[in-house]
Amino acid sequence: MDLAGHLNHKVFHIISTIAHQEGIQAFVIGGFVRDLLLTGYDTPPKDIDIVVLGSGIEMAERVRQSINEEVPLTVFKNFGTAMLKWEDTEIEFVGARKESYRKNSRKPLVEDGSLEDDQNRRDFTINALAISLNQDSYGQLLDPFGGLKHLEEKLITTPLDPGQTFSDDPLRMLRGIRFATRLDFLIEPDTFEAIGHHRERIGIVSQERITDELNKIMLTRQPGKGFTLLDKTGLLEIIFPELYQMKGVEEVEGQFHKDNFLHTLKVLDNIAMKTDDLWLRWAALMHDIAKPRTKKFEPGTGWTFHGHEFLGSKMIPGIFRNLKLPLNEKMKYVQKLVQLHLRPIVLSQDIVTDSAVRRLIFDAGNDLEDLMTLCEADITSKNEKTVKRHMRNFHVVREKIDEIEEKDSIRNFQPPISGDDIQYVFGIPPSRPVGIIKNAIKEAILDGEITNEFESAYRKMLEEGRELGLIVQNKLKKRGD
Ligand code: ATP
Ligand code: MG
Numbered sequence: 001m002d003l004a005g006h007l008n009h010k011v012f013h014i015i016s017t018i019a020h021q022e023g024i025q026a027f028v029i030g031g032f033v034r035d036l037l038l039t040g041y042d043t044p045p046k047d048i049d050i051v052v053l054g055s056g057i058e059m060a061e062r063v064r065q066s067i068n069e070e071v072p073l074t075v076f077k078n079f080g081t082a083m084l085k086w087e088d089t090e091i092e093f094v095g096a097r098k099e100s101y102r103k104n105s106r107k108p109l110v111e112d113g114s115l116e117d118d119q120n121r122r123d124f125t126i127n128a129l130a131i132s133l134n135q136d137s138y139g140q141l142l143d144p145f146g147g148l149k150h151l152e153e154k155l156i157t158t159p160l161d162p163g164q165t166f167s168d169d170p171l172r173m174l175r176g177i178r179f180a181t182r183l184d185f186l187i188e189p190d191t192f193e194a195i196g197h198h199r200e201r202i203g204i205v206s207q208e209r210i211t212d213e214l215n216k217i218m219l220t221r222q223p224g225k226g227f228t229l230l231d232k233t234g235l236l237e238i239i240f241p242e243l244y245q246m247k248g249v250e251e252v253e254g255q256f257h258k259d260n261f262l263h264t265l266k267v268l269d270n271i272a273m274k275t276d277d278l279w280l281r282w283a284a285l286m287h288d289i290a291k292p293r294t295k296k297f298e299p300g301t302g303w304t305f306h307g308h309e310f311l312g313s314k315m316i317p318g319i320f321r322n323l324k325l326p327l328n329e330k331m332k333y334v335q336k337l338v339q340l341h342l343r344p345i346v347l348s349q350d351i352v353t354d355s356a357v358r359r360l361i362f363d364a365g366n367d368l369e370d371l372m373t374l375c376e377a378d379i380t381s382k383n384e385k386t387v388k389r390h391m392r393n394f395h396v397v398r399e400k401i402d403e404i405e406e407k408d409s410i411r412n413f414q415p416p417i418s419g420d421d422i423q424y425v426f427g428i429p430p431s432r433p434v435g436i437i438k439n440a441i442k443e444a445i446l447d448g449e450i451t452n453e454f455e456s457a458y459r460k461m462l463e464e465g466r467e468l469g470l471i472v473q474n475k476l477k478k479r480g481d
Contacts, residue, residue: 001148003131004139006036011063011084011091015050016133018062024054027115027142029130030122037129037151038183047090051118051130056093057082063093080110097121101168106204108168116144120159123172124179125150128159154185162194170201173235174213181217181226195233202238207324210239214323218281223272224265227285231261242319243285245292250303257303260291263380270377279330280370283337284377289315313339333367337374340364344375348393352400355447361401361410362446368411372398408445408452416457417441417476426465427473437464454478 007013012028019026030049052059057075060082064073067086075082084091098113099121108121115130122128125145132140141148145159156176158165166173173195180187187195202210217226227243230236237244247261264285271284290312294305316335320327343360364371372394379390405411415438422434441450441457441464450456455478462472 001141001143002139003036003141007131007133007139009045009048009089011048011086011089012133014063014066015059016135016138018059018066019052019133020135022054022059022062024052024059025115026050026052026059026133027130028133029118030127033129033131033141034126034147034151036131037148045089047092050091050093050133051096051115052093053096053115056080056095060084060091060093063091099168104204106169106171115142119144122159123165123169123175124156125159126156126179154183155188156180156185157188157191158194162191163198166194166198167201170198170203171205171209171213173198173202173233174205174210177226177229177233177235178213178216178220180229181223182220184222184225187229192233195235199234199238202235207322211323211325214239215278218278218285219276221272222269223281223285224269227265227268240323242289242315246288250295250297252297252303253299255297255302257295260288264288266380267374267377270380271374274373274377275370277370279333280337280373282325283334283341283370284374286312286316286319286334287338287341287374287378288312289319289338309339309342336364336367337371340371341374341378344372344394344397345378348390348397352397354400354404357397357400357404358408358410358446358448361404362413365411368401372401410446410452413442413445413452415442416452416454417461421476422461422465424474425461425472425476426470428470433465433468433470436468437461440464 007028015026027050028048029051032045032048035043035045050056050059057077057080060073060075064071064084071084071086073082073084079094080097081092081094083093096113096115096118097110098117099108099110101108119128119130119142125147127147128143128145129147130142132138132142150157156179158172176187176191176195179185217223220226227236230239231244231247243261243264246264247259249256249259264287267287268281268284271281275281288305288308290308290310291305294308294311296304296306298304313335316331316338317327319325320331320334325331340360340363343363347356347360361368376391376394379387381387381390417438419430419434419438422428422437423430426433428434441460444450444460445452445457450460458476465472
């Protein structure tokens with residue numbers, strides 16, 4: 001197969017010329033070749049992997065000299081690799097190598113090798129495809145393991161024995177599941193079985209690498225498939241036990257509850273159609289995470305999961321810590337969505353009162369839109385009528401939110417009277433009564449008892465102060481007057 005006409009990136013000719021001058025061989029290999037063949041040659045590459053029969057670092061330096069502009073070069077001496085960043089593309093150079101592995105590490109012993117040796121060490125046949133950049137064979141596809149056929153058959157399989165491949169570097173198990181998910185490929189049965197067989201080996205992979213793969217799975221078009229594969233290979237139980245525990249249905253007195261794992265994956269796939277936001281997707285994956293722990297069968301009522309949104313929100317920091325996800329505002333965001341995920345549903349089932357909507361706007365703040373997206377994704381009924389009814393109800397809630405937002409400014413609520421104001425008016429130091437009055441004003445506004453304005457809040461303050469036995473010492477003017 002001649003792909004010369006498709007090697008559009010300007011770096012390929014530069015490499016080819018240098019390889020010719022130096023009398024060494026160079027190839028483009030891996031993900032670039034796979035995606036080139038898969039996507040009909042039209043997506044610009046984000047990264048390009050070059051393998052040379054010689055020093056990858058020297059080749060990278062020569063390429064950089066030939067480019068008539070400043071391009072940053074990063075050299076990883078220990079790994080014998082170098083990376084050029086040219087415009088938006090990362091171009092990685094490595095010398096062809098042969099690898100051998102030890103039992104307790106995914107870091108191989110490395111020696112110089114041939115192109116075949118280098119293709120052998122690749123994780124999947126579709127990732128072992130190479131294209132020659134040498135002048136006499138420029139553009140020729142080198143496909144020793146039938147990678148091209150596997151691309152056509154939509155098959156993930158390893159160049160060498162799958163058991164050996166996964167045992168050597170167990171990260172490949174997750175990469176395989178990630179590729180199967182992203183490309184919507186099948187994992188070839190022996191390969192699949194080998195993952196199951198070697199699943200415990202995942203223990204030698206660092207949590208950062210595991211989570212990096214989980215995030216990549218999360219960002220695919222249908223992440224639910226990835227988690228199904230993780231479950232079927234037995235990996236899920238090891239790397240994400242809280243999610244694994246959501247599996248299954250129980251029956252009491254002929255009543256079943258739904259399988260919360262399957263439901264969750266459906267919600268995740270639903271939300272993936274609406275948003276690319278990684279954290280909103282994580283919130284969807286974890287919104288019911290506490291259902292197994294709150295599950296109860298109550299005779300007469302059936303299955304209940306009381307408080308699962310609160311307990312779920314409490315479980316998030318522990319899960320984030322274990323997964324080495326960031327313990328920052330992203331985590332707080334996920335916690336908040338998990339905690340609030342039932343609120344719009346409750347609203348949509350009741351008569352929607354202004355004050356309930358106001359409280360929701362207040363509690364969700366700027367994440368209200370995301371919360372509504374999550375709630376809509378949470379509708380997974382197979383009954384189309386039910387789905388339509390829920391969607392209609394949510395539509396009413398959304399309209400009500402817009403209406404109230406126009407009237408009151410509850411989002412990013414700033415109290416019209418501050419603690420300082422209260423201290424000044426009653427001539428008191430920072431103390432409990434100040435908090436009580438502040439809170440009473442906020443509650444009154446949220447309940448719609450008073451408007452979100454200075455005058456009415458002022459009156460409320462005086463009223464509350466009187467009840468607490470405070471006496472007005474100073475008059476306060478409206479700010480800005
Ligand atoms: P993408 O960049 O789209 O995620 P990719 O296949 O390019 O996919 P990279 O991580 O960029 O993946 O790696 C580039 C190439 O290096 C792969 O195509 C594969 O040939 C090889 N490779 C990467 N990681 C491994 C691994 N753990 N074991 C064996 N080969 C690997
Ligand atoms: Mg890549």
